[in-house]
Amino acid sequence: MIIAPDPDAPGLSQPVTGVDETGAPVTLPVVTEKPLTLFLNRQEIVTSMTIGDWPAELAVGYFLNQNMLHDDDVITGIDHDDDLGVVIVRTERETDFEAKMKRKIRTSGCAEGTAYGDMMERFDSIRLNPDMRLHASHLIPISKSINTTPSLYLSAGAIHGCVLCSADRPLVYMEDIGRHNAVDKIAGWMFLNDVAPDDKMFYTTGRLTTEMVIKTVQMRIPVLVSRSGFTNEAVALARQAGLTLIGRAKGKRFIALSGEDRIVFDGDATADEFIDTPSPQRGAAR
């Protein structure tokens, strides 16, 4: 992977002591959650609770996914002050978002700052690459790689992860407490590293909701995969946008409810390889 989680990086989790069901003391690693305030030029936009890694990518990705930053914008500088918990993204173009702040959408995840109507107009105008192919046989090595990479999910639980993949392997694996932050970090990383979305697949923990589908389409990634289930509106939006939507993905099994045309059904029907979804460990002192 180009970027993999670094669960031992200082500050991302710490040992906390409590008691178990018998009253005996127990210590376990617990993830960090701290506020980070995002500024776009001179304007304070939002305070996000995050594990605290990849702050520049998080800010850029948030602004992109909220349509405050555009694909053709030029970033002139990014400042991060860890003590103050502040990130400032500066652009060549002048920005002014007071008006956008007024109408908010609260989705089943969380996406504010964009009027529902504007968002859907933009959504409708996006065309996803029809020529991208997802081979069913690749899902097993991809999920095995993701499930065996050391991560905060495996060491401490309480975390969501998203992985940008090429057709056959994971590339960038970001985590955060809020799944939307993990998504935004990937969007920010793609922008800052000028990475094309057309031949990529997006793998996420957590449910396939409208918010997840909207963000994936905004990022112009043609395939979205999750271990979890779907909502009907997520399916409807995916079909509207021509997004390949795959859920309940476990080992070689999955269900695709949209964009089946991109899928090459070359999975081995006789293989008994089954990649169990790992559970986080319960802590050091047990």
Add this chain to the structure above:
Amino acid sequence: MIIAPDPDAPGLSQPVTGVDETGAPVTLPVVTEKPLTLFLNRQEIVTSMTIGDWPAELAVGYFLNQNMLHDDDVITGIDHDDDLGVVIVRTERETDFEAKMKRKIRTSGCAEGTAYGDMMERFDSIRLNPDMRLHASHLIPISKSINTTPSLYLSAGAIHGCVLCSADRPLVYMEDIGRHNAVDKIAGWMFLNDVAPDDKMFYTTGRLTTEMVIKTVQMRIPVLVSRSGFTNEAVALARQAGLTLIGRAKGKRFIALSGEDRIVFDGDATADEFIDTPSPQRGAAR
């Protein structure tokens, strides 16, 4: 239970057809997700994506948890228009929330509309009932009851649930795609039915994050339990507020990282009864 999920209620889920990993057709129930716009008196406050049940409770609970509605407010009427996707809550007191809308917090779940400072001031002023007792032995029958009650979680997945419990049994079980909606429905129900929080326990799917702890404390419920893990800030806030915080609760096992004083460690150490966390079914046609 006073209120249990009604997964067969019309409109909450529908069968959707796609393909499995071999390309064979498969049909499965998929939960509904639709927009509901909440008005407080004449003011449009937010549009929330929801499964669509208990709209009055959701609106009242949202306004309470955002501190726009107060414990002593008198509601003069609630109108719900299902076709338009609108709920209007009317109060005796005049309200005006333009000012509150400006500063937003995006937590690891999602909580907007409240300045971080105001929220923490209010949080610090709340005293939780120290005399409530949680018997460890009660957690098994409570989780068994929750895990065996028919629910959208069991039939369709892609959903979060929260359950208001007395010391030894579940009372009100609400579900929604976004966990914060399930929490708000319970807060709204308690307000509309004048139900005291002091002797209650709150059981949630999903992680124990700052948002979850803040809402539980605002609702004045002294004990919060989850199957999942913790964040460090959630633990710190729970300790600050004197909230009993129990996570990784599975069968008789759990870890308490705050408020251990309320726990009576009367679990039977020799019992082999283990309540497995059920997984949602994969759909009708398999």
